[in-house]
Amino acid sequence: MQKKIAIALTIILTTSGLAHASSEGAWNALSAKANGTCIGQSRMISPEASAPVVFDDSVGKIAIMLRGTITKGKSPVNLVCLYDKKSGKASIEEFRWLGR
Structure with missing residues (x-):
């Protein structure tokens, strides 16, 4: 019984770090796509863009x-x-920021 628990704990501990977090490259690609889409649709001449604010899923x-x-x-x-x-x-x- 203790051996089964030890094996189960080992499996849990070794796989728990394999969360499906996105890589930095994936976040950068998503930010670039959002930036490009927003800038393109804005029709602005050389706009300044903020850093993206990413809301949860x-x-x-x-x-x-x-x-x-x-x-x-x-x-x-x-x-x-x-x-x-x-x-x-x-x-x-x-x-308009605060009515300005």
Whole structure:
């Protein structure tokens, strides 16, 4: 009986470290895809993009803040982009920080 428990514990301990965490390369690729999609859809001229804010899997979204101009000579605008990790689609809306 003790031998069976020892074997079971060994199996649990040796496989518990094999969680299905994504590699750094996979996260970088996902961030690059979200960035590219958001920047492309924004139609901004040389926008600045924030670091991606990755929400947990229950939400399934990545948020990216963009700042730039849409046409030459215009004032900069601020956009927030929500990228859907499953569908690969993005939704973009303008925002004003605290009413400005």
